[in-house]
Amino acid sequence: MSLEITTAPDVSTFERHGYLFGHPIAHSMSPLLHQTVYDNMGLNWSQIPLDSTDMNMFLSLIQHPSFYGASVTMPHKVAILKHLDGLTPEGRDVGAVNTLFIREDSNGKRLFMGTNTDVIGIRESFLRNASPESFQNRPALVIGGGGAARSAVYALRTWLNVGTIYLVNRDASEVQAVLDECTARGYGDSLVHVATEAQAEQLEGAGAIVACVPNFTPKTPEEQEARKVLEVFLQRKSHKGAILEMCYHPVPYTEIAEISRLAGWKVILGTEALIYQGLEQDRYWTGKETAELPAKQVQEVIAAKLSEAKL
Template sequence: MAANGLITCPDPAVDHLDRHGYLFGWPIAHSMSPLFHQTIYDNLGLRWSQLPLPSTDMDHFLQLIRHPKCYGSAVTMPHKVAIIPHLDDLTPEGRAVGACNTIFRRGSRFVGTNTDTIGVRESFYQNVASPDQVFHGRPGMVIGGGGAARSAVYALVNFMKCPTVYLVNRDATEVDAVIGWCKSQGYGDGLQHVSTAAQAEALAGPGAIVACVPNFPPVTEAEKEARRVTEAFLSKSHKGAILEMCYHPTPWTEIAALAEKAGWQVILGTEAVIYQGLEQDRYWTGRPLEELPVQKVKDVISQELSKARL
């Protein structure tokens, strides 16, 4: 170990492993990512492991991933944007969203991607029985205005056949930034900021909603109006599916409860976590989704959440 407590490279802790990767971020104590990926590797019979790296030391991380046995890394806050200039290339998803949560090797090159987009997509396609009836060709909707909102917009527009996407958020400046970014990347022309309940009443109902905000009750007038906009859309005659991205400390949120009461199908945020993680391992192991132990990781994540609620 180095004097600062970080893993040095090469590290004796990885000597017994055939391959290893990292989870790079700060803080990451609550993350289930290492357990998630260990479940996959164990079930595939691989002597692999993902090592937590709670750090803000970018230079040290860049040294670590050059270890010949390192397959790459998961990247979380606050590094998702800062890591991009240090990569050799980006996938179309990583470039379009402007944030990298996954690094994989392509020969000697380090490539960044964004699997959050796949997490959103698969949460719907793996859980909604009839996408054609529920959300294809209908407006989509995103609640929130940060990086997760960009990933959600990308998934709705590019994967889920939503020609229009409503943006609902307490902060108009954040919405403007999301629209500006998405337009600059070629997938923002159908975005529409819905700022009042009256405006929502006059619009066609969405078929797929992605909620990307923390589970706090609205306090300010701007927050209350954003909640009224959400309720106006939930009360439309067409009932679709909503993905509640917030899952920590519990996936059962106020917005999820409102949606369920209004007759919507609620998809828990753990689904997005699971499918974005499976996409990471698809890059790292080269195995297709069909060969990965999907139900095993779902069971493990469910058990961990049950412990957290005790």
């Protein structure tokens, strides 16, 4: 069922405005993150939540002269592609866009551009929280079969200097889709579907793991087998690396995070990826370099919000 926008949001009180466009988005910390950036930079800007599946209305709203860009989330990350004037390499190669930004051509015409900053969030989570020697030149592991898994493969292969990338998921057809798409886009080298516990036991240990699945206790045989595969890699005594747990809602500390911690791995919470992908978005929107943005204040605000959720 489509969720249409009946009235346009009031943007008259802001010098510039953007949107968080997706459904459902009630739990998203994106508007809070970006408002923290703008308030600390003295900008009268705001990102307005647009909980909707109404693509036509969104395309109409972004024509407003004070529109600066948008965070685009599910279910629009792929659907938005055909409406854009251009893509960055990240947006093109991942095949999904989470960020819309504006550029002008030589005649001053506004161009609607797309990029994928999820890959930057994953990259920075490892570079800022784990020692490179713990994951470089070692196999990596990605759990999941959706868009976040594709972003993880891209980030690991493009920037983090890992070897073979193992793919683990309860649904083999989803893994095959990831393999096919990554190969078609030029970064599918050395991807291996690890389907069973027995197969995992024969493989070299991983240094970086990215978990891109919801927080749940495995129930079906397929879910249980996927969890056993993960546990084989976590329990290896020869090397302990770093795991990024992308799931942070409703709580950032998941079952996977807990079993990883107990196994001696460095656990990086998904809020790290959230923060650095968000700061990368503001780099596109404000024109400021990431180092000029108030990262510390954003981290404090997000941490406070998470503390609230635990109460």
